[in-house]
Amino acid sequence: MLKKQLEYLHLHKRLNKYSNILMMQKKTTIKDIANVLKITPSAVSRALHNHPRISDKTKKAVKKVALELNYQPNQLASALRSGRSNLVGIVVPRTNSYFFSSVVESIEEELNKEGYNVIITQSNESYDKECRNIEALLQTQVDGIIASLANETIIFDHYERIKEKGIPLILYDRGENDIGVDYIGIDDYQSSHIVVDHLVAQGCKRIAHIAGYSHTRIYKNRIRGYIDALLKHNIPIVDSLLLESNLTLKDGRAKTKQLLELPKLPDAIYASGDYAALGALQVLQENGIRVPQDVALVGFSDEPFTSLISPAISTVYQHNNKIGKLVAQQFLLRIKDKNWKPKLNKIILDAELIVRESSKKKK
């Protein structure tokens, strides 16, 4: 037993020596641990990863020394060697939209659990910035990319680059079929049906639509849904009631003013975005038009303010957190078996209409 004590003493000596060196400056590496224990770096690496071929005794010892030397694995080195960076890039149009930040929050939470870190980049709705972001993410050697397209984006070359690299690409909310990758979003076509059905049920007959730009798939689908739903109810399509917009508050106001100049007022406005809906509400109120009595109003996305103002705005809830969670899960599926390319997974959720005062004509 004396021998064991001596051994222990020696170990401590070595440990102290190392502790001192390390205190001075440099970070601990796997090599330091190896030196202290007089084993090789590979053994240490394996011990830390619970490799079955390493004895429990060694594992214990390694972990103890690692703790004492305050060892922090260098992910860069690990990533370089193993080819996995454990980083996932997210491209989001803007984080200060509640919908997007909720989605991102869920994605982050879900991926953190699996040991991935998340790099968030914003395109600010600019095609150019989107390209640069993706370039930067690829250079950082992310293990995959999760993206939602900027409004401006109509060319998809940069997404092809991602696919060429062979890393998973998942799109959410704003996606395009042409890109041919997994997608998670809501059923936009169906959403419009739900909205129009509701408005018709409230007795509306002249329903205007402040739409997003039709070159974006989701807005196009909402427009199609709007038209088909009207036809379904035998309501004639009036061109002047369908306006494309960038869906900002400002443009919502502008488009509403345009509607007010029509010889015959609409009795409902369905805006493809909450900010545009708010703009509409402001203009209507400024013109002494009562909401919902004169004009019913429905927005889209369930931004928090819609429930805070008066009258509260009816809107479409897109299951923000569920989308984020599904995106993350889809990513994990793809990463777990790389060559499982066979079929794309498009997950289309049903959106949910949240009826508030702004569209309740009937009690």
Add this chain to the structure above:
Amino acid sequence: MLKKQLEYLHLHKRLNKYSNILMMQKKTTIKDIANVLKITPSAVSRALHNHPRISDKTKKAVKKVALELNYQPNQLASALRSGRSNLVGIVVPRTNSYFFSSVVESIEEELNKEGYNVIITQSNESYDKECRNIEALLQTQVDGIIASLANETIIFDHYERIKEKGIPLILYDRGENDIGVDYIGIDDYQSSHIVVDHLVAQGCKRIAHIAGYSHTRIYKNRIRGYIDALLKHNIPIVDSLLLESNLTLKDGRAKTKQLLELPKLPDAIYASGDYAALGALQVLQENGIRVPQDVALVGFSDEPFTSLISPAISTVYQHNNKIGKLVAQQFLLRIKDKNWKPKLNKIILDAELIVRESSKKKK
């Protein structure tokens, strides 16, 4: 000249050979470029970085081949070797607060310009998550960390770890003096003065304060400012008018109800957060109390909804984007000369009161 043509032909042959190999799979490396041009990887590396000792001819050739082979530098390898990852970690309490997402947006924009990428992590106001985030960032070998404390955080050991590592740490908005690092934020003490001065000017004499928790520096300062400002105006301090809150909408409602039970109503409420202010507004309106005539109301942070509802809520604007920009600049200063430790830089901006209907008693 024939020789030159032949050379060119050979180069193209080699290029094609490489193109083909690369099409099959693997990514191009510096080594591939070197092989094509029959020079060494080091020459290539230097050429790509415009090293002065490399001839223009070589530089041109290298860059051309790099382009043709679609070369993407591997940042991991570069980071590992050079010790600089060009990644900056950001810790933010929640991204779906407008203030924080604006700050982050500015930071990102500013740092992108300098070639840095940004890893955003959210603490969700949890001390535990904050620790784990910082741990993860350190393991990813970020070049620096920019953080704002979670509400829960009152122990700062994890920040000491960052300092030990010797990488820059910058705090913004929610910081603590004890941590002893650069800080950018607004003058909270002064802000309360501005708010109180304004309310007094409107004729208010019983001003309530729904405050944040006093263990957080910024809220403590606002409380101090509130008290000193009242004293300055010879208004007595009434304990029951000062309530600590977590500043959510819900708690804002609760605290306001508490105020309504007092024998004598306040004639103004100053809330340290906009959501709490909104809660107050709701409760006041539900009880038939007119804002601002009966009770004036001021919030804090200038969340977008404050200007959207009716009455619009007066609030304090914190120069969101300016803070972000200054944070980024401060980080760049620190990174540019690591050993320039001498003195901390605390940048304290003056906040700006935005007066809206909710606090305009006088015309």
Add this chain to the structure above:
DNA sequence: ATTCGTTGTTCAAACGTTTGAACAAAAGGC
């Protein structure tokens, strides 16, 4: 006693860059 399979570890190469030092060749100074 020989072979075989396990167990625990070491060896050495690899991941893709960067970088100080060394070196050769060309240019410049006398």
Add this chain to the structure above:
DNA sequence: GCCTTTTGTTCAAACGTTTGAACAACGAAT
């Protein structure tokens, strides 16, 4: 023409891991 500088490039090591293969030691099975 000789020595010195400058210019352009190569050499080799390094960054901190991971990983397949090799190896030694040992007990078990034949």
